[in-house]
Amino acid sequence: MGNLCLCVAVYRGVTLRGTSTNILIVALSVADLVVSLVAMPMSASALICGKWYFTNLGCQIQGFIVHLLAFVSLQVMAITAFSRYLRVIRPSCFQKLFTKKRTLGMVVFSFSLSSAFLAFLTFRRGASFIFHPHKALCVMKFRSIFDSRLFTVITGVTFVLTPAAVIIACYSKISHAIRHHNRKMSKRTLRERSSIDTGSTVHSTIRLSPQAAVRQLNVDTLPGQKNSAVSTSDANRNKCGTSKLSVVEIKITKTVFVLILAFATCWIPCFTIDIIDTQITGWLDRKLYLTYTILAYLSSAVNPLIYGGMASSLKKKRKKWVKDLRRKFTVDNKL
Numbered sequence: 001m002g003n004l005c006l007c008v009a010v011y012r013g014v015t016l017r018g019t020s021t022n023i024l025i026v027a028l029s030v031a032d033l034v035v036s037l038v039a040m041p042m043s044a045s046a047l048i049c050g051k052w053y054f055t056n057l058g059c060q061i062q063g064f065i066v067h068l069l070a071f072v073s074l075q076v077m078a079i080t081a082f083s084r085y086l087r088v089i090r091p092s093c094f095q096k097l098f099t100k101k102r103t104l105g106m107v108v109f110s111f112s113l114s115s116a117f118l119a120f121l122t123f124r125r126g127a128s129f130i131f132h133p134h135k136a137l138c139v140m141k142f143r144s145i146f147d148s149r150l151f152t153v154i155t156g157v158t159f160v161l162t163p164a165a166v167i168i169a170c171y172s173k174i175s176h177a178i179r180h181h182n183r184k185m186s187k188r189t190l191r192e193r194s195s196i197d198t199g200s201t202v203h204s205t206i207r208l209s210p211q212a213a214v215r216q217l218n219v220d221t222l223p224g225q226k227n228s229a230v231s232t233s234d235a236n237r238n239k240c241g242t243s244k245l246s247v248v249e250i251k252i253t254k255t256v257f258v259l260i261l262a263f264a265t266c267w268i269p270c271f272t273i274d275i276i277d278t279q280i281t282g283w284l285d286r287k288l289y290l291t292y293t294i295l296a297y298l299s300s301a302v303n304p305l306i307y308g309g310m311a312s313s314l315k316k317k318r319k320k321w322v323k324d325l326r327r328k329f330t331v332d333n334k335l
Helices: 001-011 020-047 053-090 091-097 098-123 145-206 210-221 232-279 286-298 302-310 310-333
Strands: 128-132 135-142
Touching: 001 091, 001 302, 020 053, 020 135, 020 232, 020 286, 053 091, 053 098, 053 135, 053 145, 053 232, 091 210, 098 145, 135 286, 145 232, 210 232, 232 286
Parallel strands: none
Antiparallel strands: 128 135
């Protein structure tokens, strides 16, 4: 329901629909919706009944979807981090690269790449999906231990380590840029306050007229400008516009970072369990396998909770919907 509401909120919001960040967020929500509608009911049924009732075809479908959407989600996360990097540090490059069509093309390319990789393993390398009773999931089975370890290495480097490296590199630079921006804004604020205080003392001493005081204050507080009268409202409007844009972009960047961090918190233990599982001959504790399944499915729930809760534009739409529902409920009760 959360992912569905997030998709509807972005679709109904004209100002939200065309932005590249929201396109990527919706792509994640659609992937999570497919997991919740196809994969989760099968696992829940297996846990409740203690048996797999969906035949071999159902197992192939569930295993393919879970692996495919996990790979796609990691790639979309990396693309989102890269888009935030360009938006904060190189806005001109962001406007050229992350248009609506190109962003959709990136999502389609990630989906196609992951699908082709899994299809190659399934049809060309003789791999298949079998039901794992401890995980309550259908996992990939290979003809040999060597193929299993090779699959783990390839997927780990291509679909885990590479996106993780992109995310870490982008957000390291973003964090440095935001800290530099905050220090710069603090120094500018202190300098403006000092200029205003000095200007006020001089004006009170000389006792200028109000019109002359406004002109003199503009000259004092805006160094580097020509010696012409600039209204204080224009100066404040320009300054507020720049500050507002910076604050909005910083908030969006922090929201996406929290989303990526939560996603990584869910999936890093899963990949760790997979790596350990390929290096041993026996089984791990069943509680670890169930934790694996819970974390993997939990990652499908963090998107609407974090982005829908922290994004200010979606907050406004949610509050508007609540007010409309209350108003409608009140009118119906009166009637």
